[in-house]
Amino acid sequence: MSRYWSDIVHRLVPYVPGEQPALAKPVKLNTNENPYPPSPRVLDAIRAELGEHAESLRRYPDPIAKRLRATVAAHHGLRADQVFVGNGSDEVLAHAFQALLKHDLPILFPDISYSFYPTYARLYDVQYRTVPLDAAFAIRIEDYAQPNGGVIFPNPNAPTGHALPLAQIEKLVAANANSVVIVDEAYVDFGAESAIALIDRYPNLLVVHTTSKSRSLAGMRVGFAFGHADLIDALNRVKDSFNSYPLDRLAQAAAVAAYEDVEWLRSTREHVMASRARLTASLAALGFEVVPSAANFVFARHPAHDAAAIGAKLREQEIFVRHFNAPRIDQHLRITIGTDDECDTLVAALKRIVK
Amino acid sequence: MSRYWSDIVHRLVPYVPGEQPALAKPVKLNTNENPYPPSPRVLDAIRAELGEHAESLRRYPDPIAKRLRATVAAHHGLRADQVFVGNGSDEVLAHAFQALLKHDLPILFPDISYSFYPTYARLYDVQYRTVPLDAAFAIRIEDYAQPNGGVIFPNPNAPTGHALPLAQIEKLVAANANSVVIVDEAYVDFGAESAIALIDRYPNLLVVHTTSKSRSLAGMRVGFAFGHADLIDALNRVKDSFNSYPLDRLAQAAAVAAYEDVEWLRSTREHVMASRARLTASLAALGFEVVPSAANFVFARHPAHDAAAIGAKLREQEIFVRHFNAPRIDQHLRITIGTDDECDTLVAALKRIVK
Numbered sequence: 001m002s003r004y005w006s007d008i009v010h011r012l013v014p015y016v017p018g019e020q021p022a023l024a025k026p027v028k029l030n031t032n033e034n035p036y037p038p039s040p041r042v043l044d045a046i047r048a049e050l051g052e053h054a055e056s057l058r059r060y061p062d063p064i065a066k067r068l069r070a071t072v073a074a075h076h077g078l079r080a081d082q083v084f085v086g087n088g089s090d091e092v093l094a095h096a097f098q099a100l101l102k103h104d105l106p107i108l109f110p111d112i113s114y115s116f117y118p119t120y121a122r123l124y125d126v127q128y129r130t131v132p133l134d135a136a137f138a139i140r141i142e143d144y145a146q147p148n149g150g151v152i153f154p155n156p157n158a159p160t161g162h163a164l165p166l167a168q169i170e171k172l173v174a175a176n177a178n179s180v181v182i183v184d185e186a187y188v189d190f191g192a193e194s195a196i197a198l199i200d201r202y203p204n205l206l207v208v209h210t211t212s213k214s215r216s217l218a219g220m221r222v223g224f225a226f227g228h229a230d231l232i233d234a235l236n237r238v239k240d241s242f243n244s245y246p247l248d249r250l251a252q253a254a255a256v257a258a259y260e261d262v263e264w265l266r267s268t269r270e271h272v273m274a275s276r277a278r279l280t281a282s283l284a285a286l287g288f289e290v291v292p293s294a295a296n297f298v299f300a301r302h303p304a305h306d307a308a309a310i311g312a313k314l315r316e317q318e319i320f321v322r323h324f325n326a327p328r329i330d331q332h333l334r335i336t337i338g339t340d341d342e343c344d345t346l347v348a349a350l351k352r353i354v355k
Numbered sequence: 356m357s358r359y360w361s362d363i364v365h366r367l368v369p370y371v372p373g374e375q376p377a378l379a380k381p382v383k384l385n386t387n388e389n390p391y392p393p394s395p396r397v398l399d400a401i402r403a404e405l406g407e408h409a410e411s412l413r414r415y416p417d418p419i420a421k422r423l424r425a426t427v428a429a430h431h432g433l434r435a436d437q438v439f440v441g442n443g444s445d446e447v448l449a450h451a452f453q454a455l456l457k458h459d460l461p462i463l464f465p466d467i468s469y470s471f472y473p474t475y476a477r478l479y480d481v482q483y484r485t486v487p488l489d490a491a492f493a494i495r496i497e498d499y500a501q502p503n504g505g506v507i508f509p510n511p512n513a514p515t516g517h518a519l520p521l522a523q524i525e526k527l528v529a530a531n532a533n534s535v536v537i538v539d540e541a542y543v544d545f546g547a548e549s550a551i552a553l554i555d556r557y558p559n560l561l562v563v564h565t566t567s568k569s570r571s572l573a574g575m576r577v578g579f580a581f582g583h584a585d586l587i588d589a590l591n592r593v594k595d596s597f598n599s600y601p602l603d604r605l606a607q608a609a610a611v612a613a614y615e616d617v618e619w620l621r622s623t624r625e626h627v628m629a630s631r632a633r634l635t636a637s638l639a640a641l642g643f644e645v646v647p648s649a650a651n652f653v654f655a656r657h658p659a660h661d662a663a664a665i666g667a668k669l670r671e672q673e674i675f676v677r678h679f680n681a682p683r684i685d686q687h688l689r690i691t692i693g694t695d696d697e698c699d700t701l702v703a704a705l706k707r708i709v710k
Contacts, residue, residue: 240369
């Protein structure tokens, strides 16, 4: 607290990311990282960019990430002017809140959702109203048929893992022609349908992606927004009023290589999805109720054991999962899909806890 | 232009960074990059972080850059809680405008200064008033003795290269105890006195640094703010409401290594300063008036030749310098100090142009 702070700082409620334990070998299932490394081509691309003496690093990176945008646009069947690149999808979302969601009417998002959304809203003084998910943690699109300044939701949703079918998303986008609908698809590659297919028909649709999950590049901070060129233009105007060069040279090179290796993506995500089915079955066998997940995590509760207590006991064994102390979900744990070995370690520990 | 844009987007005037020519061997003296590569330790540190399979990249980076902040704090004789880290000093400055400069009174900065300042001010709806430099492009600190919501200026100033002595800065900071004074020291290592020495005595002082210039890491995007823990706290609250992980793993590793190699910094900046003296003399011999520079660039005009025309003719020869089409300085060129070879190529070309 200080008299030097701008007024807005006093009203902020900063986001708290999942813990990064400083242990040699934690079973780290708390921040939805991929259990597999990025494509080997990523390493080659970074080494090539570094050269013999890292001499390219003295030069600014490409401020508009031309090659990366072209690569990702081609991958998704889009034009480069339909692609925005940012320093992780968190930065992309922040710019979107400022550029596209600040209007007279409040924006809408689910009551159970990415907990960064209310934080962004406070940062830019964006009014918002939360819309309750149904009892099965599903979005009911008819609940969004109310005047609004924008709509944002993750699909699959976080932290539930529940996916909304594309036909439902299209109805929601079509019914909100006067405001921007942002579909935050951080986890889409693990089993949901992407709304990118709708972009050419709906000028009010923005789809946000990240390389942090399915492409194993959480450590490199690269995210995207896809949408009508007018929406991308707004994001670029904010970005160019904030930081000309948000992506360093190695991040751009790494992300290009990750998008070029389609086979690596296919293979690693299939592993994750198979492990998810296996973990879901093991948890169910221990009496957990598991929300059907289309993401690289599961959301589970045990009817006879307090979630925070389970989380604390796991932590004692250097197993980290995420617990949200929030209404409706404080009896759930969000568990990232690790390797089968990591999942087995978790299940063995849970067996001892709930026995 | 789009009905979906937030109001603020219509009012933005995005910053335009210097051109990044897509030529094999341009003589690129337009964005104040260092002509020498970063310390060899940077390459080693990045390789160590990558490991054999880049497996660490699947994991999020340290959101609070603990090791980097400790390294830089020790280097400057500060505590870690007096250090803020961002994605380049441009991001640091953006957060500072939002966190510390938005008050009822307008902020003050020089009429000739870093042209990003008015852009940030528009992004956050911060009122500002520019204060004219004197005829020799120097800041007169008595001109800042007026009610204000904050003061910001680069030292050495950009694009002039003129440095304000530390005693003058201290007077300015002391005279503005009710508002934050930000000293943007991107170029300080090339010959000015750092205001970091004043931090423990003035809770209203924020000093901003970057690894892009003297540490040859423009390609990696790492910047800092130094100040009282309360000011750093405000920046962290904004940062944690914007993007938890602004610096990727390789950028953090690179910056630590760059700060650890003090000898490399000393040697490369002495080369740059020697080349600056040599280039200044050559330009003077051709009839240019050169502002005495404490930065890695010089600001020069020729009384008989139009600056934009000189710039265009240089460009035809694949030599890039920066021209600002702005009042009072549209007859000047800002020329980055390159290697002696690059400076010689420039001088030879200028000789033909002004002969």
